[in-house]
Amino acid sequence: MNLGTRAVLYTVRKWKKTLLVFCLLLAITTLVLSGLAIADAQEKQAEEVRGTTGASFTVSRNTATGGWSSDGGGSYSTQEYLTTDRMESIAAINGIEGYNASIRTILCLSDRQGQWLEQMEPTGHAIVDCQFYSYGCINSKYHSLFLSGAMVMCEGKTIDSSVKNGIVISKDIADKHDLKVGDTIQAVNNPLSDDKTMNLEIVGLFEVVADKTDERNNYNESSYYEYTNNAFVSEAAMKKLLENYADVGYASADFFVTDPERLESIIHEVQKIHTIDWNNFLITANDEVYQNISNALSDTGTLITTLIAVITAVSMVLIILILSMSVRGRKRETGILLAAGISKPTVVLQYVLETLLIAAAAFPLAYLSSRQAAGILGTLFGKTAENVVVTSQHFTLTATVGSVLLIASVLVSCIPVMRLKPKTILSQME
Amino acid sequence: MSLWKRACLYSIRKKGKTITLLAFLLVMATMMLTCLSIQAATETANANIKKALLGYFTINAKRLGSGISEDTVSQILAVDGLSGRHTLRSYSYAIYYDADRKPLEISTEGAAQVPEGYENAGKIVANSNSQEDSYFTDGGFELIEGNAITDASRNEALVHEKFAQRNGLAMGDFMLLGSVEDENRTRLVTVTGIFRNTREQDSIGIAPSCDLYENIVFTDLSTASFLLYGTNSKTSVQYGDFYVNDPDELDRIMAEVQEFPGVDWGNCILTRYDHDYQNAKESLKGLQSIVFIAIAVVSVICFLVLALFLTLRLRGRVHETGVYLAMGISKSSVLMQYLLEVFLAAALALLLAYGASTAISNQIGSGLLSQVTAQTYETVDLTGNIESMEEPTIDLGLSEIKVTVSARDFLIVCAFGMVLCIASTALAAYPIMKMKPKSILSQMS
Numbered sequence: 001m002n003l004g005t006r007a008v009l010y011t012v013r014k015w016k017k018t019l020l021v022f023c024l025l026l027a028i029t030t031l032v033l034s035g036l037a038i039a040d041a042q043e044k045q046a047e048e049v050r051g052t053t054g055a056s057f058t059v060s061r062n063t064a065t066g067g068w069s070s071d072g073g074g075s076y077s078t079q080e081y082l083t084t085d086r087m088e089s090i091a092a093i094n095g096i097e098g099y100n101a102s103i104r105t106i107l108c109l110s111d112r113q114g115q116w117l118e119q120m121e122p123t124g125h126a127i128v129d130c131q132f133y134s135y136g137c138i139n140s141k142y143h144s145l146f147l148s149g150a151m152v153m154c155e156g157k158t159i160d161s162s163v164k165n166g167i168v169i170s171k172d173i174a175d176k177h178d179l180k181v182g183d184t185i186q187a188v189n190n191p192l193s194d195d196k197t198m199n200l201e202i203v204g205l206f207e208v209v210a211d212k213t214d215e216r217n218n219y220n221e222s223s224y225y226e227y228t229n230n231a232f233v234s235e236a237a238m239k240k241l242l243e244n245y246a247d248v249g250y251a252s253a254d255f256f257v258t259d260p261e262r263l264e265s266i267i268h269e270v271q272k273i274h275t276i277d278w279n280n281f282l283i284t285a286n287d288e289v290y291q292n293i294s295n296a297l298s299d300t301g302t303l304i305t306t307l308i309a310v311i312t313a314v315s316m317v318l319i320i321l322i323l324s325m326s327v328r329g330r331k332r333e334t335g336i337l338l339a340a341g342i343s344k345p346t347v348v349l350q351y352v353l354e355t356l357l358i359a360a361a362a363f364p365l366a367y368l369s370s371r372q373a374a375g376i377l378g379t380l381f382g383k384t385a386e387n388v389v390v391t392s393q394h395f396t397l398t399a400t401v402g403s404v405l406l407i408a409s410v411l412v413s414c415i416p417v418m419r420l421k422p423k424t425i426l427s428q429m430e
Numbered sequence: 431m432s433l434w435k436r437a438c439l440y441s442i443r444k445k446g447k448t449i450t451l452l453a454f455l456l457v458m459a460t461m462m463l464t465c466l467s468i469q470a471a472t473e474t475a476n477a478n479i480k481k482a483l484l485g486y487f488t489i490n491a492k493r494l495g496s497g498i499s500e501d502t503v504s505q506i507l508a509v510d511g512l513s514g515r516h517t518l519r520s521y522s523y524a525i526y527y528d529a530d531r532k533p534l535e536i537s538t539e540g541a542a543q544v545p546e547g548y549e550n551a552g553k554i555v556a557n558s559n560s561q562e563d564s565y566f567t568d569g570g571f572e573l574i575e576g577n578a579i580t581d582a583s584r585n586e587a588l589v590h591e592k593f594a595q596r597n598g599l600a601m602g603d604f605m606l607l608g609s610v611e612d613e614n615r616t617r618l619v620t621v622t623g624i625f626r627n628t629r630e631q632d633s634i635g636i637a638p639s640c641d642l643y644e645n646i647v648f649t650d651l652s653t654a655s656f657l658l659y660g661t662n663s664k665t666s667v668q669y670g671d672f673y674v675n676d677p678d679e680l681d682r683i684m685a686e687v688q689e690f691p692g693v694d695w696g697n698c699i700l701t702r703y704d705h706d707y708q709n710a711k712e713s714l715k716g717l718q719s720i721v722f723i724a725i726a727v728v729s730v731i732c733f734l735v736l737a738l739f740l741t742l743r744l745r746g747r748v749h750e751t752g753v754y755l756a757m758g759i760s761k762s763s764v765l766m767q768y769l770l771e772v773f774l775a776a777a778l779a780l781l782l783a784y785g786a787s788t789a790i791s792n793q794i795g796s797g798l799l800s801q802v803t804a805q806t807y808e809t810v811d812l813t814g815n816i817e818s819m820e821e822p823t824i825d826l827g828l829s830e831i832k833v834t835v836s837a838r839d840f841l842i843v844c845a846f847g848m849v850l851c852i853a854s855t856a857l858a859a860y861p862i863m864k865m866k867p868k869s870i871l872s873q874m875s
Contacts, residue, residue, distance in 0.1 A: 052709040149703060149704075149708075214701070215519075215668075216519065289483065299798045303831075
């Protein structure tokens, strides 16, 4: 009887034992596969957490290296500004999610009929009461007032470069004047000059969260306006509104990165852009939130990775133990086979073959069952568990390492039996 | 031969088998204990992340005649769930004099107007840490000489470099801060720092003279309290920012604070700030459930493997069982013997596992960042254009993540392990026990 036939016959004859070993292998392989999938999911999830910290860097004019000039309104810097070209060349770098820069001005807003829109708490002077502190934004969702949580969008969408003639105003103002998303209002920079009046569509409304009366917020110009009297206008519209004034560009722009871990390397890349004279601009990294949590976050990562490592190591030990037990239980059989004149290598090979036969069935099934398990977890835990995906790489890795481990442990378990003569084996039986 | 004796003798006689069983149980128990200790540690890590996202609430008591008193502040800080980190702030205006009570000159260039009575006055900003004031954090101010004002400062002032130049003030000089309303209320302060603004003031032309950057003076809370409320020994403040450990608890804590007597809460504005946490909340939960999934998967499979292993082991003893039964030993006592063998091995394995997993846990713990005391921060190459990021790292008071096997976890693993050992042995023995000794012995291969 040849080796292969013997192995198959044994496996079939001892089907209960085969089934048990099969189940064990299946369970352990599923464990390792899920472990690997979980380790990967953890990495994705941690990246997502890092992404929510909103890390960015600011490119601003370096007023220290530029010249200064002064007129009646005080002294001002003559340093060059950030142009659209410059900002786009920075934003083109891989890993930058978006950017924002804004121009501030005070706009007078009116409804379609030209009736001035009144502020929340009017002073009684019509020309002052229709003034809104307005930002012309490239991407208003990155505006510091929204990022800091001082305001949140409650209706509609934010302004980005796809919005040509849009405006975002506060919900309070909209309610006061019976306006809603989709309505059109008019805006003009200075109604007493020949500045252009434009029709703007309300694309979104914001709500004020922060306490504006807190004097902490009173360090700049915007502090003289209530948050409810702020407005955000699309960049294109703002340029038209201000076409009577020189378009100098932006004093600073904020660039937001997808993964704060890469912030440093992205900044280095940005500095290599030679079309920008970096002597005239400063780069400041803003990743305070990420810095605060990074240690605790990477600890979580370390812990989960260790967990998976422990699981994998334990699984290996278990496989060795199980196989050595099953080989040890066949001492008598080994003796008989050897007495029947079958060579030692052939006997060992038969055992290896039997194990591999079981593994050949268990491994693919484990792949399927762990994918199935991931699906069940997906329905239980929602979005997170969807990240737990058993990939074919995981399977290849597990199957390869698993097979090597199986062969090795059968070989090692056979050593004590194989060293003995058939006579000794058979005589020492109980 | 008694049951006990048989069980012990079998365990000793079959050394190999006993050791395999022991090793198996040991490995399983160690894995479970280590997993549980890791899970507990990730909970600490998660709490640390929540804390580091710095959720806080602000009490704006500007409208109260006497502000927030020192006693109220300590009462609030005693509320369960506060991290202890807090910032107290007051804002006012003061007339500036030199030590001889001669008015100092302020800048009026670019001012929208010079309000009456404020010809020599400017804005006073008091903060329990002047470096954390919005002028420094968001307005681009930087200290060029001296030290920041802290909680411990008394009668100190930071002035703008231009203001110092204009009035010939230098570090260590004295100046008087006088209340705008009550000219007898003055306090002598020492100039302990000089700052400058790195960005232009954008409110030129809108701001009154007293709000111009050059006319701002930073002082300590006690001085501001004296100027605002006339308090001498006690310090009251206008604003307080109180940080919490868990931003999810903000609502509860704020409600609790508003029940303290002696403060007219109706005239205070309490605002919660937990934007960073709200952003990260969902993703953080995801991270936590990944740990949970891992533990769940490990536990289920672990128990499955254990049950299978014990079954496999018992199946190898069919012959032995037949002999016992043929000898007239009752089925129940054979079963008891098998259980006892597993039990003995399990007891030993669990004890060893406790030691092993504690050792492993310590090893894991020492690799964590939170336990690395001498933190080395990578310094960015700042040559040229990246503005210095050398801000001192704030101590967030995060708890050390300890990876330890708790007694509770040990008991859980013990209880479940024992139950499982017994159940799976009994279950595996059931088909054998059902058979007659004769059929057992005859069906042997």
